[in-house]
Amino acid sequence: MRVALDHLSKKFGDVAAVNELDLEIRSGEFVALLGPSGCGKTTTLLMIAGIYRPTSGTIVFGDRRVDDLHPKDRGIGMVFQSYALYPHMTVAENIGFPLELRRSVAKSERDERVREAAGRVEVGDLLERRPAQLSGGQQQRVALARALVKRPDILLLDEPLSNLDARLRHDMRGEIKRLQKEIGITSIFVTHDQLEALTMADRVAVMRNGRLQAYATPDELYARPRNRFVAEFIGTPPMNFFPAELGSRNGSVVARAEGIEVELTRAQLPRGEARQATMGVRPEHLSIVSPADGNVTGEVYVVEPMGREQIVDVQVGERRLRVIAPPGFTGRIGDRVGLRVAAERLHFFDPTSGERLS
């Protein structure tokens, strides 16, 4: 089912937690609301769920306006960050609770559907346990089963993975994504973890201070961030930024920054007039070469081996740039190295507004 938010705002006193949010989620789509804490993503989710009433704006499910409807009439299932399992009920009673409230579902059918939902998330053998007797991962699965058992049109997940340990988080990431595609249910999840958003979602809505910063596919967010905030927020380690001057030389555009001078291709050229800009380059688009071959030289500040790769901080003038180096890199602290910049991978932003320039 399609979900459309139109000029949605929520104020708590004078503070606008969500400000004029427009967002459309296609039927069957898996969308992440991503942003730092306090950006309004959970508030948005709770408005969609019907727990918070919007201060202004509308929420539409399919063709139906729902912003005045009670949560129970919206056809949603929800998984909470804390899982919110009812501690005094068994797993079976927890999963069955949404059905227990529907008179149209007979006891025998309820049992059947509880078993089916539990089986789908592989907790079928835990039905008689209580939540306190389950591991974090099992609780998460039970919460998913409870959210899905009434066959909702829309699935909402609030930070579904943040209470799990790193290993389990990775497993559940894949499982939730697969489950969502299997059922084909329109799903919205909230996360502060860009990796979760990028790996799981079809599209990611990046929010800051209650406003939508970008809404695009993970690839697009990574390759062409719409503004500096998005560029900085997406990608680990984060993008390097420095002030640059754009000018022309011999008919082509060049960017100069910190002794780096790069010739730009026509596609990325921001119109061509001389101006100031913030230049951004991701660590994976810088490579370490011999001092003579680089666009710029610097001194190794620190090396962090990560197994598959190494993160090398290189001091260039006043600035320290993060670079991803292959595991074979053997430089030590204090070594002089050259850095090669992949010119076609550079990003330019307006220094004041932070908007993308190309």
Next chain:
Amino acid sequence: MATVVAPVPGRSRWLVLMPYVVLALATLPILVLYVWLFYSSFFPRVEGFRPIGDLTFDNWRFLWDPASVPQMRNRPPVIPLTVNTLLFATLTSLISLLVSSMAGYAFSRLRFKGRRVFLGGVLLLHSFPSVTLLIALFVVLRTLGLYDKLVGVILVQTAFALPFGIWIMKGFFDNIPWDLEMSALVDGAGRLRTWWRIMLPLVKPGLLALGILLFVEGWNQFLLPFVFMPSGSQQTLSTLVRGILGEGRFVDYGLLTAVGLYYIAPVLILFVLAQDQLMRIYSGGVKG
């Protein structure tokens, strides 16, 4: 599992025992009184702490042969009084529990107009000594035709118990994570059902503890039954004890101790059985 207490280095054993010694000394007078009360009821006479005469059940005759006890002659028999007291204590605690758990939930979870004023008002009521309201209550009960009726006193006692109950229950509800409630709403429950199916079971320890406290308070209540139910048949055990004590010419201490013991026995038993529950009201423990 056995707990091994390691000796604290640099601290003598005496220092560890100190709290126990202090507590024991502080409790001793009460303990002595209870022991005295107990054996006094089984002897014809006690002078100071020394029992006189042989062991006897004479003092307990009021239970099976009230006619032979002069002080009991003009009073309703003990059994109906006990039933009255039981009714009074049970009904006041049940009604208070129902109302406090609903009001406590509302104060904890709903944002309605005047919430803060109500909460403050409830606290103010709690600090009101009931004695100051006796005359006003008398007028009210007379007007409503509830004077000298058990129902009237039950209502008054319930009203006095509510402020405390509401605050205690609000505290217990405050401890339940909001997520649980939101989850119930999304799962399709309304407010009332959320309260009944999700919230109430989670504050059960609180309900039990509060219920016991209210029951004991009702059981011990003397002033309200004494003032508002002057005629015999509706009285409670506390008024009987006071009646025997205030008999005028001479007080039969043997009878008094026996009736007194009979009166406090249910409360003592209740406390022994429900210690764990009562502890929780102060630690406010709900596992989320």
